[in-house]
Amino acid sequence: MSAVSDRLPTFPWDKLEPYKKTAAAHPDGIVDLSVGTPVDPVPELVQKALIDAADSPGYPTVWGTPALRDAICGWLERRLGAREVTHRHVLPVVGSKELVAWLPTQLGLGPGDRVAYPRLAYPTYEVGARLARAAYETYDDPRDLDPAGLKLLWLNSPSNPTGQVLGKDELTEIVAWARAHGVLVVSDECYLELGWEADPVSVLHPDVNGGSYDGIVAVHSLSKRSNLAGYRAAFIAGDPAVLGPLLEIRKHGGMMTSAPTQAAVVAALGDDAHVHEQRARYAARREALRSALLSHGFRIEHSEASLYLWATRDEPCWTTVAHLAGLGVLVAPGDFYGPAGETFVRVALTATDERIAAAVARL
Numbered sequence: 001m002s003a004v005s006d007r008l009p010t011f012p013w014d015k016l017e018p019y020k021k022t023a024a025a026h027p028d029g030i031v032d033l034s035v036g037t038p039v040d041p042v043p044e045l046v047q048k049a050l051i052d053a054a055d056s057p058g059y060p061t062v063w064g065t066p067a068l069r070d071a072i073c074g075w076l077e078r079r080l081g082a083r084e085v086t087h088r089h090v091l092p093v094v095g096s097k098e099l100v101a102w103l104p105t106q107l108g109l110g111p112g113d114r115v116a117y118p119r120l121a122y123p124t125y126e127v128g129a130r131l132a133r134a135a136y137e138t139y140d141d142p143r144d145l146d147p148a149g150l151k152l153l154w155l156n157s158p159s160n161p162t163g164q165v166l167g168k169d170e171l172t173e174i175v176a177w178a179r180a181h182g183v184l185v186v187s188d189e190c191y192l193e194l195g196w197e198a199d200p201v202s203v204l205h206p207d208v209n210g211g212s213y214d215g216i217v218a219v220h221s222l223s224k225r226s227n228l229a230g231y232r233a234a235f236i237a238g239d240p241a242v243l244g245p246l247l248e249i250r251k252h253g254g255m256m257t258s259a260p261t262q263a264a265v266v267a268a269l270g271d272d273a274h275v276h277e278q279r280a281r282y283a284a285r286r287e288a289l290r291s292a293l294l295s296h297g298f299r300i301e302h303s304e305a306s307l308y309l310w311a312t313r314d315e316p317c318w319t320t321v322a323h324l325a326g327l328g329v330l331v332a333p334g335d336f337y338g339p340a341g342e343t344f345v346r347v348a349l350t351a352t353d354e355r356i357a358a359a360v361a362r363l
Helices: 012-024 044-052 066-080 096-106 124-132 168-180 240-253 259-269 273-295 317-326 353-362
Strands: 090-093 114-118 135-139 150-156 184-188 216-221 234-238 299-301 308-312 344-348
Touching: 012 317, 044 259, 066 090, 066 234, 066 259, 090 096, 090 240, 096 124, 096 184, 096 216, 096 234, 096 240, 114 124, 124 135, 124 150, 150 168, 168 184, 234 240, 273 299, 273 308, 273 353, 317 344
Parallel strands: 114 135, 114 150, 150 184, 184 216
Antiparallel strands: 090 234, 216 234, 299 308, 308 344
């Protein structure tokens, strides 16, 4: 076991504990804007679907029910503008973090193979490469990478942590570059429905991929759009030549989304109203926090989408974390996402209206 765990970095969130204690000592309590976990209720129609499917004594299938696959296909076409999506193009997964962490291993990558991801990025991209014992590297522009031995190229738009969005033209050029060099593109699009000052585009859109899903896979989650982080509900979509073998591997590994969760996802993907309501909540919180941070002396970069504000006072990120903890506000240090974030903090919008108002008052 130690041989596997020794491949992994120290779990970053443990380093925040002392600052969490400081923030929790505030007379009015902590405002936790660090992890980014949803706090608003699960939509009633989703809860009802889960409850109605609670009597599910049999094993679920890894590929999901036909109704689930239909719902995913329909959503991809309706929301992302994808075309001619069939069941062969989709695969449910047990939350997107599981997929990110284990994808390099399930693709058969190992020593001698390379995985690349953005210079500022979700730490699990690196974890996935480490678990597979593949080499890993970061980029500012993936087209500057040496394609030799590069087997997996992660894109993340909108970005976690920065909220930066890749435009349609840039995505198109990156997909073309990757195809020319035989590199698999996997685009993490979990925040795609949360564009504020930009309208994020999927790699599944025909304007980006030229009407072909060859060599591309998109990752989507219901954690943020539908407050389903506790359900572990996500899916991937794209090249059947990639998804087919993954399905077989995941069958052998028993990586199944629970039957009640599958039913809940069908309900969630079939309803856009609750997504608009949740977006409105986040938009109001974003505007309040953004104004307060700016008035407190912060500068905000990117942040045109996603559930975070990427903020700096041009000082070491842990100095900023300590300063805000003294006000009872906990944020994530930018160096969790790579050395390039050493002077930034990530401020999540995922707190109740009451807690956001408390943070704004303190700032």
